[in-house]
Amino acid sequence: xxxxxxxxxxxxxxxxxxxxxxxxxxxxxxxxxxxxxxxxxxxxxxxxxxxxxxxxxxxxxxxxxxxxxxxxxxxxxxxxxxxxxxxxxxxxxxxxxxxxxxxxxxxxxxxxxxxxxxxxxxxxxxx
Amino acid sequence: xxxxxxxxxxxxxxxxxxxxxxxxxxxxxxxxxxxxxxxxxxxxxxxxxxxxxxxxxxxxxxxxxxxxxxxxxxxxxxxxxxxxxxxxxxxxxxxxxxxxxxxxxxxxxxxxxxxxxxxxxxxxxxxxxxxxxxxxxxxxxxxxxxxxxxxxxxxxxxxxxxxxxxxxxxxxxxxxxxxxxxxxxxxxxxxxxxxxxxxxxxxxxxxxxxxxxxxxxxxxxxxx
Numbered sequence: 001x002x003x004x005x006x007x008x009x010x011x012x013x014x015x016x017x018x019x020x021x022x023x024x025x026x027x028x029x030x031x032x033x034x035x036x037x038x039x040x041x042x043x044x045x046x047x048x049x050x051x052x053x054x055x056x057x058x059x060x061x062x063x064x065x066x067x068x069x070x071x072x073x074x075x076x077x078x079x080x081x082x083x084x085x086x087x088x089x090x091x092x093x094x095x096x097x098x099x100x101x102x103x104x105x106x107x108x109x110x111x112x113x114x115x116x117x118x119x120x121x122x123x124x125x126x127x
Numbered sequence: 128x129x130x131x132x133x134x135x136x137x138x139x140x141x142x143x144x145x146x147x148x149x150x151x152x153x154x155x156x157x158x159x160x161x162x163x164x165x166x167x168x169x170x171x172x173x174x175x176x177x178x179x180x181x182x183x184x185x186x187x188x189x190x191x192x193x194x195x196x197x198x199x200x201x202x203x204x205x206x207x208x209x210x211x212x213x214x215x216x217x218x219x220x221x222x223x224x225x226x227x228x229x230x231x232x233x234x235x236x237x238x239x240x241x242x243x244x245x246x247x248x249x250x251x252x253x254x255x256x257x258x259x260x261x262x263x264x265x266x267x268x269x270x271x272x273x274x275x276x277x278x279x280x281x282x283x284x285x286x287x288x289x290x291x292x293x294x295x296x297x298x299x300x301x302x303x304x305x306x307x308x309x310x311x312x313x314x315x316x317x318x319x320x321x322x323x324x325x326x327x328x329x330x331x332x333x334x335x336x337x338x339x340x341x342x343x344x345x346x347x348x349x350x351x
Contacts, residue, residue, distance in 0.1 A: 009236075011239070011240070012236070012239050012240075015151075015239040015240065016147065016150065016151060016239055018154070019150055019151050019153070019154035019239070020150045020153075020154070023150075026150070027150075030143070030146055030147060030150065033142070033143050033146070034143045034147075037141075037142075037143055061187050061214070062140070062141055064214050065139070065141045065144050065185070065187075065214060065235060066141050066143040066144050066147070068214055068234075068235035068236040068238075069143070069144045069147045069148065069235050069236070069238055069239075070143070070147055071236075071239075073236060076214070076236065080214065080215065
């Protein structure tokens with residue numbers, strides 16, 4: 001793992017922000033939706049983890065997908081590991097999910113710094 | 128909006144991805160997103176009904192998976208150019224996608240940087256791989272085929288008969304069994320074994336069996 005890995009890839013964020021320059025509210029909304037969806041997926045992953053298998057693989061892929069597009073590459077990398085492990089029938093431990101949660105909190109904090117607290121999903125304002 | 132916009136359909140099961148890609152593409156005046164599909168079935172329906180210039184296709188979608196959708200698109204002789212969106216480069220998958228008619232492959236984490244350029248390149252008749260237009264598709268296909276082909280079985284200098292002997296040793300056959308199988312004397316089997324031990328640097332049958340398993344010395348289908 002690169003030690004300098006940042007929670008949010010600046011190039012992706014900046015280019016996307018530039019692309020959506022005319023719709024600043026929409027840009028914030030996009031990242032708010034990402035965060036809400038990512039937290040929800042993480043909950044579903046915790047539920048599915050004891051059984052493992054295909055559901056974990058699909059959920060992890062889902063999380064990786066949006067994280068890649070929106071520049072949350074650390075979360076994406078961790079989700080990719082989860083996906084690969086599920087494909088190889090390696091069980092998912094809580095620590096792995098805790099680490100993803102931590103990475104997601106970092107993304108959220110970074111986004112709040114850049115876009116304001118409005119980017120944080122309503123039920124995660126205390127996270 | 129340009130009069131000759133490139134009409135694009137986005138197919139990805141993740142709504143945030145679709146919104147992200149749509150917003151990226153809307154920044155390019157030459158591109159117009161005309162539809163969004165949540166799975167492979169919708170992707171095919173939209174490709175047939177909207178006849179877009181370009182279909183951005185996620186490979187891992189529910190219902191009909193991206194690769195299957197691509198296969199059906201090709202079979203249906205649609206004019207749409209398909210660009211595959213993927214989270215990671217799996218050379219085997221890339222090769223299959225190209226063989227099925229995909230015109231480009233874009234990594235999701237590079238979408239912001241490359242997607243518009245890829246769409247334009249593909250519309251100009253080019254292929255797009257690894258973040259740039261492909262000049263020589265034949266060479267790319269040849270390279271991918273070589274990279275995805277199974278590695279040739281190493282024989283460590285063993286003759287065909289010696290390899291056969293190794294296979295039988297790993298099955299637990301005695302010298303007598305081997306002699307009987309090949310219609311040779313036990314002395315000849317011993318000679319083969321001595322040669323095998325010398326070539327592989329092993330000291331006994333157990334070491335030989337382990338070596339064979341660890342170095343994929345057995346014919347496919349054996350020793351697994």
